[in-house]
Amino acid sequence: DGGITQSPKYLFRKEGQNVTLSCEQNLNHDAMYWYRQDPGQGLRLIYYSQIVNDFQKGDIAEGYSVSREKKESFPLTVTSAQKNPTAFYLCASSPSETVDSYEQYFGPGTRLTVT
């Protein structure tokens, strides 16, 4: 899982509550990503950030929000507007465009259950 930490590993919330998932990296990577994983659907991109104080919507951003105030941190908030929030959430990072390396490095994931 490299130098990326996600907390907590398991998270339980009641429907209607916002919840924030933590993602921290010590790899000095510029870019960070949030994915959602559902069975049989692979990974879908929620939000990504290439640099501090900047982020972009991915394919399924509705009902989610992010911030990037520090290079090493990229928290994801799952809002009450997300209609089906129960899923496994994965955070990833990658080096800057100037580095000849294109793979992403993943954290261990947070399993969110909303009832």
Add this chain to the structure above:
Amino acid sequence: AQSVAQPEDQVNVAEGNPLTVKCTYSVSGNPYLFWYVQYPNRGLQFLLKYITGDNLVKGSYGFEAEFNKSQTSFHLKKPSALVSDSALYFCAVRTFSGSARQLTFGSGTQLTVLP
């Protein structure tokens, strides 16, 4: 649109036999291709990548992948499977959104190695 497809949801192989996990891609321009592995309730681990050069790419844990441009394929292989290779495998391709460095993932293939 750039994409990858993993045509098999499930692959079963006996321990000691060779294994192949299939991936086909659709990209404009030169493809940057990746394989990742995921163990239960864990993040994704990078196995190998093809950027340019030799069509046979060697990666972690004895895995290799063959890039075939004419068949637009990037199949993952291992000469002799281990029970511990049982996991979920994802193929991915670099995609572009402006200058952002993103990966698009296939739906995953569950590999089961039978003792």
